[in-house]
Every structure is written in C-alpha cells, then in structure tokens.
Amino acid sequence: MDILRFATAGSVDDGKSTLIGRLLYDSKAIFEDQLEAVERTSRDRGTEYTDLSLLTDGLRAEREQGITIDVAYRYFATPRRKFIIADTPGHIQYTRNMVTGASTADLAIILIDARKGVLEQSRRHAFLTTLLRVPHLVLAVNKMDLVDYSEERFEEIREEFTQFASKLNVADLTFIPISALHGDNVVSRSESMPWYHGSSLLHHLENVHIASDRNLVDVRFPVQYVIRPHKTEYHDYRGYAGQVAGGVLKPGDEVIHLPSGLTSRIASIDTFDGPVEEAFPPMSVTLRLEDEIDISRGDMICRPNNQPSVAQELEAMVCWMTDATKLAPRSKLVIKHTTRTARAMVRDLHYRLDVNTLHRDEAAPSLGLNEIGRVSLRVTQPLFVDDYARNRATGGFILVDESTNTTVGAGMVIEAR
Structure with missing residues (x-):
C-alpha cells in the first residue's frame, strides 16, 4: 500500500480537529483507552457529546482554549491505503505551523463553516497550500447540519471559492459537503444530502492518484550517509544511503556524481529487507556503484543527461x-x-x-x-x-x-x- 500525506487547514473553529477525530473514530483507528479518555474529558467539560477533536488537540493549552496551536500528526490505515494526517492551526499567528504541516502533504483539506462561508483565513490557507505546491485540494464544506443540509448554500460557497481559486495555481480541486460532528459524507455517504452525488471524503482520500505527483522523471538521490561496515566479511562493502527525491533507479543504470562529474553504474540497490530491483520516491535505500568514487554526505547522484x-x-x-x-x-x-x-x-x-x-x-x-x-x-x-x-x-x-x-x-x- 502507498502512503497519502494530507493536511487540514482553514479558519478557526471550522472543525479541523473534529474532522480528523471523526475519520479516526469511524475508520476504527483509535484504541479503546483513547476513546475512554476522550469521553471522560468530554463529560468533565460538560459537553453533551463525545468531543472527537480531543484526539488531536493534545496540548493542555489546546484543550483549555479549544483551539489547535501546534501541528498534530496522526496515523491510520484502511485496506486500500495508509495515511499520515497533519492537523494544522487556523490562527494567523500560527502560519509557520501551517506551512510546516503542509510542506510534505500530497493533499490538503480546507474546511469552511457552511454558516460563515469563505473567510479571509480560508483564502490565506488556500493560497499557502498552492504556494507550497500541494497538488490536490479538497474544499470540505463543514457543519452542513447547521444549515439544514442546504444544497443552495453549498453551491454558493462552491461558486465563491471557485472564483477565488481561478487566481491560484490549483491543479486538482474537489468539493465535498460534510458534517464532521455527525459523520455525514466523512466515511460513508450521507442520507441527509441526497442531492450530493460525489464520493465521501474517505473514499476520495483512498482513491486520489498521487504516484505521478512525485516526479517520476528526474532522478535525484541526495547522499545522506556513506556505509562502510567494520565486520571483516563486509570489508569490501561501500554503500551510499539516502532517500530517493525523484525518478526511478535500477541496477545497471548509468548515473553521475555531483560535484565531481564522474559517471558510474548502479551495482545494486539495498534495503533493510534485502536487495530490490528498483527504487523510487520516497523510498530510503543504499546504492552501491560499480566504480570507486569519492562520495560524501551532501553530494548528489542523478542521470548524466538530466542534472539539477x-x-x-x-x-x-x-x-x-x-x-x-x-x-x-x-x-x-x-x-x-x-x-x-x-x-x-x-x-x-x-x-x-x-x-x-x-x-x-x-x-x-x-x-x-x-x-x-x-x-x-x-x-x-x-x-x-x-x-x-x-x-x-x-x-x-x-x-x-x-x-x-x-x-x-x-x-x-x-x-x-
């Protein structure tokens, strides 16, 4: 299974943490003791329902103020795909945290309160996600239950945001009406919105195509570490470890080393589980070359005719x-x-x-x-x-x-x- 990294963004109190809590809860990705702790805290605060936002708002200040301050990362998986979630803050003073969370994302979910519509912070976060070249954008119109699941209200917000998005470099934009509190269109399709014929949010996350976004053309392999084992049986081993940053590498491929400009061929590609026949982003591997070249941390391995x-x-x-x-x-x-x-x-x-x-x-x-x-x-x-x-x-x-x-x-x- 591949991994989808996605970030949530949007204005304050639009329900980002609640949405993630709902995804984790409905996909059965939380432990019983975690749920019990959330239920207990919800009762102590006098909340009539289980506040699922507490699953991500882990700092005491976040729980007390009811806001997200730092980026919270959560992990879960379905039979189709693994997910890494970055729950980012909505306040303007935490823009740097939002940039950090979205910088590695394949997809961004921007939440909008159906009652308030597109706000200044919604536009700001949409711009930042496009500035960071997040290739896929989902506009989740949340709290549809508070506007009686109105199709007209959803279409108003869709049209307004589409006009704003025309000024940005948005490659893929999807609109989904949801209620994170009640679970409408989050994991399962909602019976309360029969006029919506699209997929649920989780179904979209499971099926969005991301392989072509990871630059499968330009081979880029920044060298992180030179591996020279001290055991006598491996005294001839010299490998160059790092994470593939672009392209596909295979044994026998001709490569060039920067900054020296010397060329060689890949003898083998090793991993913790043994040799592999190809490496591609974001795999971490060790390359062995046929020739002895003075390579150190910070150098780059790439194709002779396709260099940075x-x-x-x-x-x-x-x-x-x-x-x-x-x-x-x-x-x-x-x-x-x-x-x-x-x-x-x-x-x-x-x-x-x-x-x-x-x-x-x-x-x-x-x-x-x-x-x-x-x-x-x-x-x-x-x-x-x-x-x-x-x-x-x-x-x-x-x-x-x-x-x-x-x-x-x-x-x-x-x-x-």
Missing part, C-alpha cells in the same frame, strides 16, 4: 518563522538543502507578500514572524537544486540561526543560477 542546477545564487520565496530576529538584506544564516549544509547571505528582499490580498509590498525593509517574501540568497558552496515547482524535495530548504541553531525560515526555490 549547480547554484550559489538562489531566488526564493521564504516564510519567516521567528519573532526573535527579522529577515533583512545582509542577514547571515545557515542553509540546509536536502543533505547539504552551507552558509548563506540575504542579498536582497524584493517584496513582502500579503497572503490575504496577494499584494506585493516592494518597500518592505524586512520579514517578521509568519511573513512571506521573495529574497535573493548567496550561498558559500554550490547546491544541487531544482525549481520548487518541479521538485519539492530538491527545491525546498530551511534557514537556521547559526548562534542558536534554531530553524528560522523555510524557503522554496524559484530560480537558481
């Missing part, structure tokens, strides 16, 4: 994630890209982007907490990059404060040279 850009100048969109400092021209940071680490300097801040109006403030002097802008970076050593629109794994990076070793920014490469 070898760049020290980057144009990128950056989301700033700290209030301790600001991102401004001449800021010096550490950049981590795939498995390579280097120093970087901000050469220019071109504009700060208002994610609500999409206005570009070209006079902005810096980026503060949760702000997004376009910057030029100069890197001390070459990085092997693709545009983020082409490959999210080799087009994304993080920025680290060298003095505190904390992650302060996340970036997406627009152009490399």
